[in-house]
Amino acid sequence: MTDPYWNHNVHYHPLVVDAVPAGCRTALDVGCGDGLLARKLASRAGSVTGVDRSPQMIRLARADVLPENVTFVEADYLDATSLDEGTYDFVSAVAVVHHTEFEDAVARLVSLLAPGGRLVVVGLAYNRTFLDWVISGCGLPVSQFLARRNGGKLGPVGMPIEDSAMCWGEARAAVRRMLPGARFRRRLLWRYMVAWDKPVA
Numbered sequence: 001m002t003d004p005y006w007n008h009n010v011h012y013h014p015l016v017v018d019a020v021p022a023g024c025r026t027a028l029d030v031g032c033g034d035g036l037l038a039r040k041l042a043s044r045a046g047s048v049t050g051v052d053r054s055p056q057m058i059r060l061a062r063a064d065v066l067p068e069n070v071t072f073v074e075a076d077y078l079d080a081t082s083l084d085e086g087t088y089d090f091v092s093a094v095a096v097v098h099h100t101e102f103e104d105a106v107a108r109l110v111s112l113l114a115p116g117g118r119l120v121v122v123g124l125a126y127n128r129t130f131l132d133w134v135i136s137g138c139g140l141p142v143s144q145f146l147a148r149r150n151g152g153k154l155g156p157v158g159m160p161i162e163d164s165a166m167c168w169g170e171a172r173a174a175v176r177r178m179l180p181g182a183r184f185r186r187r188l189l190w191r192y193m194v195a196w197d198k199p200v201a
Helices: 013-018 036-041 054-065 100-110 130-149 166-178
Strands: 026-028 047-052 069-075 088-096 113-123 183-187 191-197
Touching: 013 036, 013 088, 013 113, 026 036, 026 100, 036 047, 036 069, 036 088, 047 054, 054 069, 088 100, 100 113, 100 166, 166 183, 166 191
Parallel strands: 026 047, 026 088, 047 069, 088 113
Antiparallel strands: 113 191, 183 191
16 A cells, blocks of 8 residues: 655554464554554454554544454553453554553563464664664665655644653663563664564463
């Protein structure tokens, strides 16, 4: 599908979609915004639920043409009563976990996964070390090129935006502590990506 807009989060949607495990029955996109990623996930999962606490974002998500296997829920994913725990084969959270305490966010995402399910997080962090600044600087020309090629850095009006309270090293250490065996990779356009499979037992 052709994206209606481009930004740093949308740029990594293909990697998230590619991470959906074969035979995925149920997928959950947390902080789904206008539903762009959830609609992409529809081709890889039996059913997809997008959840967002913003009424404005859910209205945008529902206003577009939806695949039959996609539904949107207006709720706070951190609310223990909002979603059934242990039921999703795939959970994605793009630019979401930094909006609250990292440990609380990740623990809740893990609880939503079914045994053997996969969690994918695309997160933000801030620069603290000299190396952080060098790596981030390398992304600037790439970002400018991609923005021009894709019509600018855009997104739905009203999308909540917040800076991360964690630096890159803190984010990596927290992931290793909470998600043993997770694959953590820093990406060029000021994002990191985590993929983790929940143990079956």
